[in-house]
Amino acid sequence: MAGDMADGSAYFLVTAVLPVVDSFAFAPEIRKQTSGLAVSPQLLFSHWEVVDIDPYWCPSTQEEYLHFGDKADAGNRARKYMDDVRRRKGLPVERKIVEHAEKQRTLSKKK
Numbered sequence: 001m002a003g004d005m006a007d008g009s010a011y012f013l014v015t016a017v018l019p020v021v022d023s024f025a026f027a028p029e030i031r032k033q034t035s036g037l038a039v040s041p042q043l044l045f046s047h048w049e050v051v052d053i054d055p056y057w058c059p060s061t062q063e064e065y066l067h068f069g070d071k072a073d074a075g076n077r078a079r080k081y082m083d084d085v086r087r088r089k090g091l092p093v094e095r096k097i098v099e100h101a102e103k104q105r106t107l108s109k110k111k
Helices: 026-033 062-068 077-089
Strands: 004-007 010-014
Touching: none
Parallel strands: none
Antiparallel strands: 004 010
């Protein structure tokens, strides 16, 4: 990422690499964050890059279970990108809605 002020103007030129899956809501989000001052965010295709992470990876050894936990999907970028694209296209996404039901119920006594 690099930023530079354009000569003779009050505009900044920001150059950054942004994954395509994150670029769909980029223009409205940057306008919202800058209170409309980001006049015309322009996106140009730069290059393809393969994400070297398996989106279906699960921990298999005891060390991996201790380090990543049972789900091991918190830091998996490939899984996040895949799920975001599936949600946007209306395809089913594998996720658990209720993980620990006994912890989510209310145990209050009503009088």
